[in-house]
Amino acid sequence: MKDRYSEHFMIGAAVNTGHIMGTDAEGQALVAAQFNTLTAENDMKWEQIQPEPGQFDFRSADALVAFSEENGIFVVGHTLLWHQQTPAWVFEDENGKPASRELLLSRLKHHIETVVGRYKGRVQGWDVVNEAFEEDGSWRKSKWFEIIGPDYIEQAFRYAAAADPEAELYYNDYNMFKAAKRSGVMSMVKALLEKGVRIDGVGFQGHYGLGGPDLGNLEASILAVKETGLQVMFTELDISVLPFPDQEKMGADISLDFELQEEFNPYAAGLPAEVGKELADGYSRLFELFLRHSETISRVTFWGVEDGSSWRNSWPMAGRTDYPLLFDRNYQPKQAFHALVELVK
Template sequence: GPTLGQLAAAKGRYFGSATDNPTLTNAPYTAVLGSEFNQITVGNTQKWQYTEPSRGQFDYRQADQIVAFAQAHDQIVRGHTLVWHNQLPGWVNDVPAGELLGVMRNHIANVAGHYKGKVVHWDVVNEAFEEDGTRRQSVFQQKIGDSYIAEAFKAARAADPNAKLYYNDYNVEGVNAKSDAMYNMVKSFKQQGIPIDGVGLQAHLILGQIPSTVRQNIQRFADLGVDVAITELDIRMRTPRDATKDAQQAADYRAVVNACLAVTRCVGITVWDFSDGHSWIPSVFPGEGAALIYDENFAKKPSYWAVYEAL
């Protein structure tokens, strides 16, 4: 039958996966990665700690391997991510306040310039808001101020005019204080002519707790004139899995896919890797896992078939 990527493409969307360099030498893994998906996100190695480990020294060797894999398999690439408070090399925290805007612009010019024409989307700024909708007090917020997000988008547009520029965050899938803050920022950027093309809803979700307002939330961003992408989908549970949890997870995956497909401007869905053996969840949420659509042995779970049927 068709792959998830083919099913999504028939609806003018993509269905993709994040991946990371260590798995590129795992043949059973790459057999699925290279065939089932029509989009790849660079899961780690485009982050600042990898691309500019010391000031002015850029290294694209690892991320280039993932981009080359995607190109060899006719997969589009989402770039992730240019400005984020995590996985930031220590030297950035020590840049004097008066120099950080220049450092940020230089980082964006180099990284987005290197990948010009090779990424369809950039997650320009990642996770800039707190749960209450106030700005996260990152080094960029503290030393540059509120304007750093707009400056980052302007620098990204200059570096790669054809890439769609996204703001990406978590716990913004439904309507809440944090997604309201993101909404107000996008609205003001559109009014001011700041170049933003989309918002990424990470969608690191919890079994049985899919917000009821996902479709409504996607629609309100579409109505502002930006695209929406589900960028890092996984649905975690207390492990071990069982048939009851698997059935709930399948229903949850189906609900997310349906919410995206209901809005024309929801352009695609990316799972945050595809196999339970290669998920970030167990290392960050002890006792939780089994969040993806393939099991550790690359067998398709009920959640895979729910996505397949919904697409």
């Protein structure tokens, strides 16, 4: 994949601890062979890298950066600021009361300076802020927003730019094909640019299903970012083949947790050939769009390496068997992989 698409955009994967540390040797070998950009699925999030105040755990992140350097791979740090997977202490003072704006900003600054500073010149891009907007384009009322105010995004980007002036800095969100969300995000992005705050790209997460997204709406969002001169990246791409239990809540809200129901787990015994073909067709349509806009799209990163380790097996309903990626549970290329290779023969 990485070689076939080298003239168009980078091809990446989100890797887990097994891939990083080599305990999943087959997966690690597949990563080195197929991808030229990597993102840590969880190992660089706040709860993993600073679980307690001032106590940093860089073991997995260090291993990922070293592996990437050995293999000439572009590394994306994910993520510096998010409303999820951030320890409760971050938002509290020493008495367990809500932190003040000043205290929370100082913690954010220290975290970014420490993490980005450690990998200065070695991690090439950072998802600075993740998922700051609701589906209707309004600000997500996270604790970051409630305590600091809407300028928390500006401050995060300023801290990151100071910590590594050469690293690329991104905003990342899901359902960016929706007009309302696009409008909210792009208003924020343009405000940053008008203030001279450095931002280099907008990440479209790309957690999709067989029925979507509408490609016309998705293309409109690509063009909206292109008009600003920023890069577009598809940062967390996967296509679930399973029915979603609540169509109104499709996206990537990790707080969703539905009870397991067999009607929403139809392929536990294996993926039917016709569904595999449908998956391949879905990926082909997406990549045909990506190729049309390859001057704007710098990276396409799949959220996982092979089906067995995909988060889609657990979200939004734990215990399901999904098949959202290009490689099966035996690390073998699927019909979808071959379809994408054929697009750029």
